[in-house]
Amino acid sequence: MNGCHDDDWLISRFISKSYILLEICTELGPGLERQTARSHALPVPIQVLTTLGFLATGSFQRELADRSGMSQGALSRAIVLNGIIRISASKPSTHQSAICRDFPNVIGAIDCTHIAIKAPSEGEYAYVNRKHFHSLNVQIICDAQMLVVERAIGQLKSRWRCLDRSGGMLLYHPEKVCRIVQACGVLHNIAHRHGVPLREVMALPDDPDPGPNNAQPNAEAIRTRQQLIARI
Secondary structure, eight states: OHHHHHHHHHHHHHHHHHHHHHHHHHHHHHHHOOOOSOTTOOOHHHHHHHHHHHHHHOOOHHHHHHHHTSOHHHHHHHOOHHHHHHHHHHSOOOOHHHHHHHSTTOOOEEEEEEEEBOOOSSSGGGGBOTTSSBEEEEEEEEOTTSSOHHHHHHHHHHHOGGGOGGGOOBOSOHHHHHHHHHHHHHHHHHHHHTTOOOSOOOOOOOOOOOOSOOOOOOHHHHHHHHHHHHHO
């Protein structure tokens, strides 16, 4: 009986994930389909699956391209972050009333997490965090469906491993990393809404304290801060 139950569970999960994939492809289709006479235009499902593979694994684009049998340039063009981000604009949130019922006068919990990036060529110092590595400080807002906001961050990074520092840093310009984070958030909410389970939720250990910071402070930033303090 347990074997039959497990088979039924796996089948239901497969159907659920297939339905979600179809939903995403249908939503993105009009913006991704290219009117071209060339025979090598990538179909919409390939573009969507390529994007999901990149976000879920955090693998290098060249590695994913080799697995998919396409060039690195083609794979890079197939990663459709902007289209995924636009999905959220077309689906207004419906959870605010539930949040208010569960937590009167509270609409959510808020926390931040660091997404490791390579040092950008401009404004490098502004991206050095208190642990002395380069990152984007991402603000996460969680609704009443999660137990604590830290667990929501753990789920987000477990499902979309490109955000997890244990797999390395994101080797992109900060603006693109922002779009990667946004796309992960949109897809995570879709998966959560459809009840797609996570096999495990990884713990988020604190980054080790690297010791004293020997970096030279940014003189312009210090002047700006002092000017703001003087105004206040």
